[in-house]
Amino acid sequence: MKTIVITGSTSGIGKALTQYFAKDNRVFAGYRNENYVSDLEKLGVTPFYINMTDPESIKLAAAFIKSQTDKIDTLINVAGCVVAGAMESISPERIREQFQINTFSHLDFSQRLWDLLDGGRVINISSMASFGVFPFIAPYCTSKRALDMLFNSMMLETKHNIKVISVKPGVIATPLWEKSISGNKESIENSQGFEKEMNFxxxxxxxxxxHGLDVSKVVDLIAEINEVDNPKASYTIGPDAKAASILSRLPQDWINFLIKKGAKFKIK
Ligand SMILES: NC(=O)c1ccc[n+]([C@@H]2O[C@H](COP(=O)([O-])OP(=O)(O)OC[C@H]3O[C@@H](n4cnc5c(N)ncnc54)[C@H](OP(=O)(O)O)[C@@H]3O)[C@@H](O)[C@H]2O)c1
Structure with missing residues (x-):
């Protein structure tokens, strides 16, 4: 039985991982909406409140976990959202919010639990977006790239024996997509000059x-990563993520050319 900490346990990838690991492990499951607590309790996991926008809640969440255990085998940083919009008009506050939720919160939470992770692993749910800057979701792409780079350095520098693994899924069928529409309502509705792009x-x-890949593909890979002796530093899931990985190795001008061509073809 391993001790596993998961954030974003209430929906999509995090929910599926929590359900999977709850069967044979001691799981601490992060939520921000109290309505989900009883569902988590029914799984036999220990729910903990964490709001990635609130540093005090991150501090309290880490303190709670430390009061319950002195060892974590696997920390899976899942919680996240998509901030989208045209770079010409999106506010720096929205970009800061994106980095707070997708990047800084995970760093803060992981740093606070770092000592407990000695001999263990940190699995970050990054994204194929980490491979490059796709137009109109630049805040999301850069927040994931920064997550990968900061954690990779943390692994390189650490004197502890901790493996950090970046998992980069392509499109997965989860509520993230519907939430990305409601969460970016303002950008979508005030996108003068970019109406076609926003509609697309x-x-x-x-x-x-x-039509995204089933969430079970992510669960299967993470279950495997959790068990193998020497996991790789980075994994992709799905053909779209593999294609993004290959595309990212081209010179930036070529990437820009291909993205512009693709956008012209798709956005009418
Ligand atoms: N779906 C994809 O195609 C895809 C592809 C690549 C990477 N990813 C990444 O996978 C991760 C999980 O996404 P998903 O697809 O499973 O989306 P999801 O179904 O929307 O789940 C996101 C989870 O994060 C939680 N969360 C969001 N903002 C939070 C905040 N401020 N504080 C605390 N918790 C917060 C959500 O809580 P609530 O339930 O309260 O909303 C939910 O539990 C994300 O990091 C995402 O970037 C997803």
Whole structure:
């Protein structure tokens, strides 16, 4: 039986991971919405409150876990959201919020639990977005890239024996996509000059929510990563993530050319 800490346990990837690991492990499951607590308790896991936008709650969440255990085998940083919009008009506050939720909160939480992770592993749910800056979701892409780079350095520098693994899924069918429409309502509605692009993004998000890969693909890979002796530093999931990985190795001008061509073809 391992001790596993998961954030974002109430939906999509985090929920599926929590359900999977709850069967044979001691699981601490992070939530921000109290309505989910009883569902988590029914799984036999220990729920803990954490709001990634609130540093005090991150501090209290880490203190709670430390009061319950002195060893964590695996920390899975899952909680996240998508901030989208045209870079010409998106506010720096929205970009800061994106980095707070997808990057800084995970760093803060992991630093506070670092000593307990000696001999263990940290699995970050990054994204294929980490491979490059796709237009209109630059805040999301850069927050994931920064997550990967900061944690990779943390692993290189540490005197502890801790493995950090970045998992980069392509499109997975989860509520993230519908939430990305409601969460970016303002950018979508005030996108003067980019109406076509925003309409495309909304349509695409709805399509992704239905046609994305099944969340079980992520669970299967993470279950494997959790068991193998020498996990790699980075994994992709899905053909789209593999394609993004290959594309990212081209010179930036070529990438820009291909992205512009693709956008012209798709956005009418
Ligand atoms: N779905 C994809 O195609 C895809 C692809 C690549 C990477 N990812 C990454 O996978 C991770 C999980 O996404 P998902 O697809 O499973 O989306 P999801 O279904 O929306 O789940 C996101 C989880 O994060 C929690 N969360 C969001 N903001 C939070 C905050 N401020 N404080 C605390 N918890 C917060 C959510 O809580 P609530 O339930 O309260 O909303 C939920 O539990 C994210 O980091 C995402 O970037 C997803």
């Amino acid at each position: 993004m909304v349509k695409n998000a709805r399509k992704n929510q239905i």
